[in-house]
Amino acid sequence: MEETTPDLTWTDAATLRIEGQAWPDESQPWTRLPDRAEGSVPDRVWDLSRASAGLRVRFVGAITVAAVRWRLTAGGPLSHMPDSGSSGFDLYARELGAPATAWRHVRAAWPARNHDQPQEQVILEGMDGTEREYCLYLPLYRGATDIQIGTDGTISAAAADTSPVVAFYGTSIVHGGCANRPGMAYPAQIARKLGINHINLGFSGNGKCQPPVVDLLTELTPDVWVVDPLPNLSGDELEPAVHDALVAIGKAHPDIPILAVPSPDYANSWISASRAERVKSSNESLVRAVTRAQQAGVQVTLPGGDFSQRLFGTDGEGTVDGTHPTDLGFLRMAETIGAEVEKLLGR
Secondary structure (H helix, E strand, O other), rough: OOOOOOOOEEEEHHEEEEEEOOOOOOOOOOOOHHHHHHHOOOOOHHHHEEEEEEOOOEEEEOOOOEEEEEEOOOOOOOOOOOOOHOOOOOEEEEEEOOOOOOOOOEEEEOOOOOOOOEEEEEEEEEOOOOOOEEEEOOOOOOEEEEEEEEEHHHHHEOOOOOOOOOEEEEEHHHHOOOOOOHHHOOOHHHHHHHHOOEEEEEEOOOOOHHHHHHHHHHHOOOEEEEEEHHHHHHHHHHHHHHHHHHHHHHHOOOOOOOOOOOOOOOOOOOHHHHHHHHHHHHHHHHHHHHHHHOOOOOEEEEOOOOOHHHHHHOOOOOOOOOEOHHHHHHHHHHHHHHHHHHHHHOO
């Protein structure tokens, strides 16, 4: 990455338009759960909520240079995920007045090797200076603080986003593992494809529908819920945990449709009978959980057919380790899940 030039104007990102926080008035900057959740949710969930997955900053400006300063906080480097995704920033832009789906990628920025030091990186120089709207995605698996945006011109907060909101709850896959850059996590891709707002409540290894977490989820009123916890649940715990979560969310807000996402067909299940059986048994348990929730009056949809196979694709090229998607896997997930979300939005 390039070092920043000395003549930039630095703007505190907290003074711009912040999106993706479900409890913006009750949370520390750049975190995902309200402060009051500490001590009630499992400790590991709380720690993971310090990561800034799904959070983003929107601003408007006529600039030729964009740079970013930040400090990394929660979490650490991952061996199977690039720093550009786990610990970096990702910039998109669209023309003023363009459709909500017109975002185009600019460039990502990632930390220097020493993550303990303050970071400062140029995202891109040599832009044409046309006034545009920008969206800067924050790191997926690390926390960030002291975020400043450097430009060669004045920038201001973008207008509030009044588009529909979709909330995603789940595992490391929802969280964004293992995207090359933050904008490639499947919730972010769906949001851009459909021109909507989104909230990412993925908790790596901990999307287990724990009651204190579900209690928090029932406070939210998105236009659609996407519940995607299966890879973190198995055996006898899966059906009751998912059923109880669906009923709690559905009873709290009966008019909000819920999409239940089945387990993806692991990319290496063709060569591992135990992996294939895990997918089969998990999805059978999910069918039972959803059926019972529907019988209780919950508005929940579970796609069938080859949906599970289409999440990663059938060529074996969609994951890092059979479970966690590459950008290709996330693209396929966004296309597959996004089509169902679009239906639930009534489009």
